[in-house]
Amino acid sequence: xxxxxxxFDPADPxxxxxxxxxxxxxxxxxxxxxxxxxxxxxxSAAANLGVSLNTVETALGMLIAEGYLTSRPRSGxxxxxxxxxIPAPRPAAPLPAAxxxxxxxxxxxxxxxxxxxxxxxxxxxxxxxVNADAPALLNHGPxxxxxxxxxxxxxxLLGLRGVxxxxxxxxxxxxxxxxxxxxAPLLGGRVAFERPxxxxxxRILENGGVTLVxxxxxxxxxxxxxxxxxxxxxxxxxxxxxxxxxxxxxxxRRLDLLRWAAADPVRLIVEDxxxxxxxxxxxxxxxxxxxxxxxxxxxVGTFSRSIAPGxxxxxxxxxxxxxGRWRQRFxxxxxxxxxxxxxxxxxxxxxxxxxxxxxxxxxxYRRRRDALVGALRSSFGKDLTLLGAHTGLHLxxxxxxxxxxxxxxxxAAAISVELRGLSYYGAPPDGLPGPGVVLGYGTLDEGQxxxxxxxxxxxxxxxxxxxxxx
Amino acid sequence: xxxxxxxFDPADPxxxxxxxxxxxxxxxxxxxxxxxxxxxxxxSAAANLGVSLNTVETALGMLIAEGYLTSRPRSGxxxxxxxxxIPAPRPAAPLPAAxxxxxxxxxxxxxxxxxxxxxxxxxxxxxxxVNADAPALLNHGPxxxxxxxxxxxxxxLLGLRGVxxxxxxxxxxxxxxxxxxxxAPLLGGRVAFERPxxxxxxRILENGGVTLVxxxxxxxxxxxxxxxxxxxxxxxxxxxxxxxxxxxxxxxRRLDLLRWAAADPVRLIVEDxxxxxxxxxxxxxxxxxxxxxxxxxxxVGTFSRSIAPGxxxxxxxxxxxxxGRWRQRFxxxxxxxxxxxxxxxxxxxxxxxxxxxxxxxxxxYRRRRDALVGALRSSFGKDLTLLGAHTGLHLxxxxxxxxxxxxxxxxAAAISVELRGLSYYGAPPDGLPGPGVVLGYGTLDEGQxxxxxxxxxxxxxxxxxxxxxx
Numbered sequence: 001x002x003x004x005x006x007x008f009d010p011a012d013p014x015x016x017x018x019x020x021x022x023x024x025x026x027x028x029x030x031x032x033x034x035x036x037x038x039x040x041x042x043x044s045a046a047a048n049l050g051v052s053l054n055t056v057e058t059a060l061g062m063l064i065a066e067g068y069l070t071s072r073p074r075s076g077x078x079x080x081x082x083x084x085x086i087p088a089p090r091p092a093a094p095l096p097a098a099x100x101x102x103x104x105x106x107x108x109x110x111x112x113x114x115x116x117x118x119x120x121x122x123x124x125x126x127x128x129x130v131n132a133d134a135p136a137l138l139n140h141g142p143x144x145x146x147x148x149x150x151x152x153x154x155x156x157l158l159g160l161r162g163v164x165x166x167x168x169x170x171x172x173x174x175x176x177x178x179x180x181x182x183x184a185p186l187l188g189g190r191v192a193f194e195r196p197x198x199x200x201x202x203r204i205l206e207n208g209g210v211t212l213v214x215x216x217x218x219x220x221x222x223x224x225x226x227x228x229x230x231x232x233x234x235x236x237x238x239x240x241x242x243x244x245x246x247x248x249x250x251x252x253r254r255l256d257l258l259r260w261a262a263a264d265p266v267r268l269i270v271e272d273x274x275x276x277x278x279x280x281x282x283x284x285x286x287x288x289x290x291x292x293x294x295x296x297x298x299x300v301g302t303f304s305r306s307i308a309p310g311x312x313x314x315x316x317x318x319x320x321x322x323x324g325r326w327r328q329r330f331x332x333x334x335x336x337x338x339x340x341x342x343x344x345x346x347x348x349x350x351x352x353x354x355x356x357x358x359x360x361x362x363x364x365y366r367r368r369r370d371a372l373v374g375a376l377r378s379s380f381g382k383d384l385t386l387l388g389a390h391t392g393l394h395l396x397x398x399x400x401x402x403x404x405x406x407x408x409x410x411x412a413a414a415i416s417v418e419l420r421g422l423s424y425y426g427a428p429p430d431g432l433p434g435p436g437v438v439l440g441y442g443t444l445d446e447g448q449x450x451x452x453x454x455x456x457x458x459x460x461x462x463x464x465x466x467x468x469x470x
Numbered sequence: 471x472x473x474x475x476x477x478f479d480p481a482d483p484x485x486x487x488x489x490x491x492x493x494x495x496x497x498x499x500x501x502x503x504x505x506x507x508x509x510x511x512x513x514s515a516a517a518n519l520g521v522s523l524n525t526v527e528t529a530l531g532m533l534i535a536e537g538y539l540t541s542r543p544r545s546g547x548x549x550x551x552x553x554x555x556i557p558a559p560r561p562a563a564p565l566p567a568a569x570x571x572x573x574x575x576x577x578x579x580x581x582x583x584x585x586x587x588x589x590x591x592x593x594x595x596x597x598x599x600v601n602a603d604a605p606a607l608l609n610h611g612p613x614x615x616x617x618x619x620x621x622x623x624x625x626x627l628l629g630l631r632g633v634x635x636x637x638x639x640x641x642x643x644x645x646x647x648x649x650x651x652x653x654a655p656l657l658g659g660r661v662a663f664e665r666p667x668x669x670x671x672x673r674i675l676e677n678g679g680v681t682l683v684x685x686x687x688x689x690x691x692x693x694x695x696x697x698x699x700x701x702x703x704x705x706x707x708x709x710x711x712x713x714x715x716x717x718x719x720x721x722x723r724r725l726d727l728l729r730w731a732a733a734d735p736v737r738l739i740v741e742d743x744x745x746x747x748x749x750x751x752x753x754x755x756x757x758x759x760x761x762x763x764x765x766x767x768x769x770v771g772t773f774s775r776s777i778a779p780g781x782x783x784x785x786x787x788x789x790x791x792x793x794g795r796w797r798q799r800f801x802x803x804x805x806x807x808x809x810x811x812x813x814x815x816x817x818x819x820x821x822x823x824x825x826x827x828x829x830x831x832x833x834x835y836r837r838r839r840d841a842l843v844g845a846l847r848s849s850f851g852k853d854l855t856l857l858g859a860h861t862g863l864h865l866x867x868x869x870x871x872x873x874x875x876x877x878x879x880x881x882a883a884a885i886s887v888e889l890r891g892l893s894y895y896g897a898p899p900d901g902l903p904g905p906g907v908v909l910g911y912g913t914l915d916e917g918q919x920x921x922x923x924x925x926x927x928x929x930x931x932x933x934x935x936x937x938x939x940x
């Protein structure tokens with residue numbers, strides 16, 4: 001190239017070096033200047049273009065820095081091969097349709113909750129107030145979570161769950177998956193796990209490199225008596241509301257569990273206190289954590305179900321002895337929950353809105369539980385066995401209609417009622433009188449529950465009767 | 471115990487069984503009923519109390535379920551040992567004071583940004599609108615992130631970074647730490663890493679069980695020529711703006727990097743495109759991902775720095791071939807970002823607010839960069855060497871004043887100016903003319919920059935002169 005065939009536009013407000021840069025980058029990108037072509041010397045280019053040497057040097061320097069041009073010492077400046085640098089734009093694919101599942105008329109989901117019970121207007125008002133205070137909250141916050149939120153959680157946990165901790169033992173994170181995933185490598189290699197148990201926790205712990213040792217569950221929860229011989233150094237347990245059987249672990253067994261831990265100071269208990277807020281009969285059993293004199297219980301909690309699953313705020317309460325290891329391992333990690341949302345939650349808790357909305361939701365869910373239990377009892381009478389109806393948003397029903405678990409599930413599916421068999425979650429407890437299904441009722445109102453059970457009765461009894469006739 | 475010494479309060483609106491339950495639980499909790507004490511039979515208790523058998527059975531059943539009482543078959547009901555069940559309430563500890571650091575007059579932080587540049591009012595307005603649409607957003611959302619947000623990110627990435635992807639390749643998560651932590655175990659055992667490099671990414675990958683192989687960086691970024699013999703199966707790289715040297719990897723080396731990957735289909739490149747939004751001179755170099763014909767580049771992006779660090783939204787763009795493995799491993803994991811915040815971000819992007827606020831911030835930061843470069847040049851003249859001043863919110867200055875790196879850092883600290891030496895991040899590139907310091911200027915305005923550099927000049931030059939006099 002003898003000279004740079006560009007003319008400056010006097011109307012262009014940009015500095016000359018930028019105009020030159022843009023023009024050259026555009027020509028190279030468009031392929032008008034071929035790879036390997038040599039540019040004129042900077043001096044001659046400046047003379048030809050009628051600009052200062054500095055203008056040319058600045059523009060070429062930028063293009064060299066970005067790979068459009070190559071500078072060979074004592075030789076000159078050459079056009080680089082940038083053809084693959086420039087992808088052809090293509091239109092974004094259409095957005096995938098929102099997940100819908102029209103197959104089911106009724107879904108007995110164990111994970112769903114009724115978000116219409118959430119006081120969304122109050123939450124939105126508090127969020128608005130927090131946003132008005134926002135500038136201070138836009139920058140980096142404490143890695144462990146906002147002090148205001150950790151204080152409010154500590155107060156709540158002491159009052160409602162008997163959890164004894166200082167706010168500095170609380171770590172806030174974007175849901176239970178995240179926190180349990182961080183925790184997994186700190187539990188040692190071998191972790192006892194309930195069978196049947198919570199599939200999501202199983203997956204997270206396994207993804208965290210842990211070897212799980214399954215221990216059976218009976219109608220009082222995990223078989224703590226089998227723990228010593230399991231060789232586990234830690235255990236994941238749901239003592240308030242075993243998933244999925246709903247068993248509440250009695251005090252004696254809780255104390256045995258703590259004694260197992262106390263026998264070796266490296267042992268740890270992960271207490272997932274899932275759904276303990278939704279205890280319908282009697283007052284809640286205090287947490288294991290509150291009984292633990294030696295600081296070996298890690299308490300795991302979440303607001304996903306008690307607030308709204310779309311808002312992701314969970315927390316761990318770590319024993320003081322673990323805090324140092326945690327901070328060392330995760331130094332520099334940022335808190336995963338937006339500060340605005342943490343402050344909204346803190347005010348929602350401290351203002352009493354959480355307790356009030358929980359009481360209201362608990363009343364609603366109790367009515368649904370009563371409707372479900374009533375419909376099941378009146379339909380299946382004395383053949384029915386129920387497990388775990390006192391707490392949480394699901395229960396286990398053993399209808400006693402002489403069908404296998406698979407038949408129960410498939411006949412329900414045939415009339416578009418979704419439910420899972422108990423053994424989906426692992427081998428059921430010994431000594432049950434028959435197969436069972438897990439019925440989550442968080443998303444069904446009383447009318448829907450009555451209709452769904454009426455359908456199930458037909459599917460299970462009539463078909464059973466027909467089968468008997470054959 | 472011969473009988474239950476309780477009287478019912480006719481003014482108490484609660485059902486009788488609940489009153490009985492509460493009274494017994496209270497007596498047991500308070501230690502008035504001793505562990506091991508036998509209760510009267512249900513029938514005699516009902517007669518004594520003047521209530522139905524059902525009332526007594528219900529109350530005792532609750533107390534048994536919760537561990538206050540124990541039932542021994544063919545013997546009776548006994549008070550359990552619940553003393554450790556009842557922790558003494560204690561006041562919550564005072565909240566820790568907000569983290570403050572008064573030691574420093576000026577902090578050249580590489581992680582800080584100026585949140586006053588964020589259009590907080592617009593964000594708050596959009597958040598309000600989203601909250602008004604909330605009911606649909608309170609329930610579980612797609613695990614990969616909101617479809618609207620993933621579409622908006624795909625559009626943004628194509629337009630500004632040349633990233634070619636469909637929205638279904640995008641995974642939204644609560645910041646880069648979280649996503650890189652999930653990704654780590656999918657990278658194979660041996661991952662090449664830049665030296666000097668980004669300490670946070672180093673820690674996350676190591677916590678994820680990866681063995682890092684350090685490769686040196688020169689003034690054109692990672693030494694890609696050393697990659698083949700390193701034995702790595704994957705690499706973490708910052709090609710647009712190497713951390714901390716600020717080098718932009720030229721096209722030739724980018725193509726070499728892609729050729730290394732193409733030589734073995736299991737090889738993966740993690741492209742952390744950190745701070746590429748803040749390119750001040752010339753147009754941004756397109757991403758590696760956009761150059762990659764074989765789908766071996768995983769693109770990592772975050773809005774933490776371009777929006778506000780207090781809002782945690784990051785994303786991965788996964789090659790299509792990895793999507794299956796990802797979904798299998800993380801099946802059932804929920805998205806870690808609140809749906810309300812995802813939808814706010816989606817509207818902020820789609821409405822053009824993000825691009826506008828980015829352009830405004832870029833202009834502000836460019837002026838600060840110019841002020842910093844100008845002050846450094848006029849203070850240290852031809853002895854000064856600068857690295858990485860074109861992009862990002864920090865640069866590396868080699869002042870050429872004849873001090874060691876340690877002296878530079880310590881003399882700055884002595885006048886309460888916080889900065890880090892380049893070697894803090896690992897061995898600096900070969901061939902630099904002297905020691906350097908990393909100057910992050912995101913949180914300093916032009917006046918503060920001028921003042922801080924004036925202080926540094928005194929500390930470095932005068933002290934150097936005094937040292938010379940001795």
